[in-house]
Amino acid sequence: MLAFISPWILGFLGFFVYPLLLSLYYSFTEYNLLQPPKFVGLTNYVNLTEDSHYLNAVGNTLYFVVFSVPLGVLTAFIIAFLLNQQLRLRVLLRMIFYIPIVVPISATAILWMWIFNSNWGLLNNLLALIGIQGPSWLGSPTWSKPSLVIMQLWLVGGSVLIFLAALQDVPRALYDAAMVDGANAVRRVWHVTIPMVTPAILFSLLTGLIAAFQTFANAWIMTGGGPIRSTEFYVLYLYENGFRFFRMGYASSMAWILFGAVVVVTVILFRTSARWVYYGGEG
Amino acid sequence: MANIENLTTGPVAQGRTVRMSGSAVGKAFAYLAGLIAAAAFALPFFWMVSTSLKVPGDVFISPPTWIPWPLQWQTYPEAWTFIPFFSYTINTLQIAIPSIIGILFSCTLTAYGFARIRAWGRDVLFFICLSTMMIPWAVTMVPVFVIFKNLGWTGTYLPLIVPNFLGSAFYIFLLRQFFLTIPMELSDAARVDGCSELGIFARIILPLSKPVLATVTLFEFNRVWSDYLAPLIFLTRQEHFTIALGLTYFLDRDRPLWNLAMAGNTMAILPVIIVFVLAQRAFIEGITLTGIKG
Numbered sequence: 151m152l153a154f155i156s157p158w159i160l161g162f163l164g165f166f167v168y169p170l171l172l173s174l175y176y177s178f179t180e181y182n183l184l185q186p187p188k189f190v191g192l193t194n195y196v197n198l199t200e201d202s203h204y205l206n207a208v209g210n211t212l213y214f215v216v217f218s219v220p221l222g223v224l225t226a227f228i229i230a231f232l233l234n235q236q237l238r239l240r241v242l243l244r245m246i247f248y249i250p251i252v253v254p255i256s257a258t259a260i261l262w263m264w265i266f267n268s269n270w271g272l273l274n275n276l277l278a279l280i281g282i283q284g285p286s287w288l289g290s291p292t293w294s295k296p297s298l299v300i301m302q303l304w305l306v307g308g309s310v311l312i313f314l315a316a317l318q319d320v321p322r323a324l325y326d327a328a329m330v331d332g333a334n335a336v337r338r339v340w341h342v343t344i345p346m347v348t349p350a351i352l353f354s355l356l357t358g359l360i361a362a363f364q365t366f367a368n369a370w371i372m373t374g375g376g377p378i379r380s381t382e383f384y385v386l387y388l389y390e391n392g393f394r395f396f397r398m399g400y401a402s403s404m405a406w407i408l409f410g411a412v413v414v415v416t417v418i419l420f421r422t423s424a425r426w427v428y429y430g431g432e433g
Numbered sequence: 434m435a436n437i438e439n440l441t442t443g444p445v446a447q448g449r450t451v452r453m454s455g456s457a458v459g460k461a462f463a464y465l466a467g468l469i470a471a472a473a474f475a476l477p478f479f480w481m482v483s484t485s486l487k488v489p490g491d492v493f494i495s496p497p498t499w500i501p502w503p504l505q506w507q508t509y510p511e512a513w514t515f516i517p518f519f520s521y522t523i524n525t526l527q528i529a530i531p532s533i534i535g536i537l538f539s540c541t542l543t544a545y546g547f548a549r550i551r552a553w554g555r556d557v558l559f560f561i562c563l564s565t566m567m568i569p570w571a572v573t574m575v576p577v578f579v580i581f582k583n584l585g586w587t588g589t590y591l592p593l594i595v596p597n598f599l600g601s602a603f604y605i606f607l608l609r610q611f612f613l614t615i616p617m618e619l620s621d622a623a624r625v626d627g628c629s630e631l632g633i634f635a636r637i638i639l640p641l642s643k644p645v646l647a648t649v650t651l652f653e654f655n656r657v658w659s660d661y662l663a664p665l666i667f668l669t670r671q672e673h674f675t676i677a678l679g680l681t682y683f684l685d686r687d688r689p690l691w692n693l694a695m696a697g698n699t700m701a702i703l704p705v706i707i708v709f710v711l712a713q714r715a716f717i718e719g720i721t722l723t724g725i726k727g
Contacts, residue, residue, distance in 0.1 A: 152552070153546075154550060159558075170572065173576045233467060241713075244717075254677040364570065388571055392578070405574070405575060409572040
């Protein structure tokens with residue numbers, strides 16, 4: 151077996167284990183690529199706690215995570231639920247919801263910059279139709295993060311498919327039993343559908359969280375982190391430190407904090423999942 | 434319509450679909466809501482194509498002309514030369530083709546090991562393999578860059594290609610799930626006949642796995658075509674840029690020419706949409722499979 155899996159083992163050691171350890175080491179150093187790394191102990195981590203741009207980036211990222219992930223899961227569930235009602239054109243509709251996520255993120259970003267354009271963009275034109283003067287979206291520190299959250303909702307197609315598969319696996323008999331017991335449609339959704347798709351909710355939350363913590367290309371292309379650092383997300387600031395200012399040590403300590411945060415969130419989610427995720431018969 | 438659906442969806446989508454409410458009103462409401470949601474999701478694409486077919490003067494007017502007339506097809510050849518579209522496409526293919534070969538090579542072998550050879554510690558290793566999918570790329574971004582810089586590979590395509598020859602957890606998982614469905618008796622019979630493990634892999638398992646190999650190829654093509662961050666970090670010279678990276682040059686002025694940018698966008702999106710529409714089922718099964726296990 152080892153011979154067969156050796157490509158992956160090499161890749162795992164070369165592109166995960168070694169870089170992770172290297173990154174941990176760099177995080178305790180000052181390293182600008184030109185001179186060899188200089189050990190500075192915990193200095194980078196201490197400096198981070200006083201770096202207002204860093205704390206701002208943490209706040210922006212939490213904002214994005216807190217709004218985009220639950221809203222995304224909810225949107226995906228609703229769409230999947232509608233698609234599951236034996237609609238005609240279902241294949242076409244499913245494709246429409248899925249296509250946005252196969253499109254290159256840079257193309258998506260450029261398209262949405264134009265949609266959010268304050269004077270001539272699609273969104274403000276539509277709002278004008280109902281008599282609302284839209285904000286300047288990406289140009290406004292108040293609206294820049296909500297704009298990116300809105301755009302993120304366009305990218306829930308993957309979760310839609312996961313939910314759709316989960317919905318199709320809900321045994322018909324459960325609905326029949328609920329109906330015999332006199333449960334109305336709302337109660338059937340609440341007491342049958344939602345418990346049965348909790349594994350899909352967990353999966354969508356988990357992948358959504360990990361992706362949202364690392365959100366980068368959207369803000370990098372659309373706003374460059376602005377206006378006034380309102381969309382400077384965690385990885386954006388990490389990228390700038392690493393690849394613009396060549397502060398590899400500082401960037402590495404940021405990377406390890408992110409890694410820790412992702413591990414903690416994953417563990418918490420799995421620990422609490424025993425309480426709310428229901429695995430049907432086959433486990 | 435039913436006929437077309439049958440042809441295109443096959444068994445996956447036709448599985449037990451649950452009729453939630455017998456009432457026609459509920460059904461009509463769901464149908465309407467579904468259509469509205471789909472229209473909302475399609476609207477950005479409509480806006481993109483509509484803008485791409487306008488003369489510059491029509492782009493900046495409000496309220497907009499939703500369907501420009503006459504259609505300005507010449508925007509497309511203009512966009513094609515506004516950024517070096519052709520060389521960016523070739524560059525992207527120069528990365529995509531070796532990447533696909535690398536993925537097919539490394540992931541089929543690894544998946545075969547995980548799926549069809551019993552050995553001590555196998556399942557632990559497989560679990561580790563799966564958990565690497567959870568590690569944020571941002572965590573390894575800096576050291577991997579340093580590694581490739583020390584190798585002198587930055588500014589070339591090598592950092593974008595070589596890692597694919599060393600496996601990728603997502604594809605390993607996908608292939609393993611498929612390999613597990615092939616009856617073990619086939620391998621056992623071949624072993625009795627004196628066939629080596631490599632022989633079983635190459636002569637029995639791979640030929641039976643054409644559908645999943647096609648899926649992996651499509652996914653990897655789409656990944657390379659769409660990848661933004663890795664090319665951004667590793668490609669230093671503009672003449673090496675990929676499509677996904679080069680597209681942003683449409684923004685490289687104070688006031689972007691949105692009709693050209695949207696034509697460029699449409700051309701960049703078209704190949705992945707064609708691939709997706711042709712191979713919908715493969716894509717959707719792949720995504721769904723990951724979710725069920727995950």
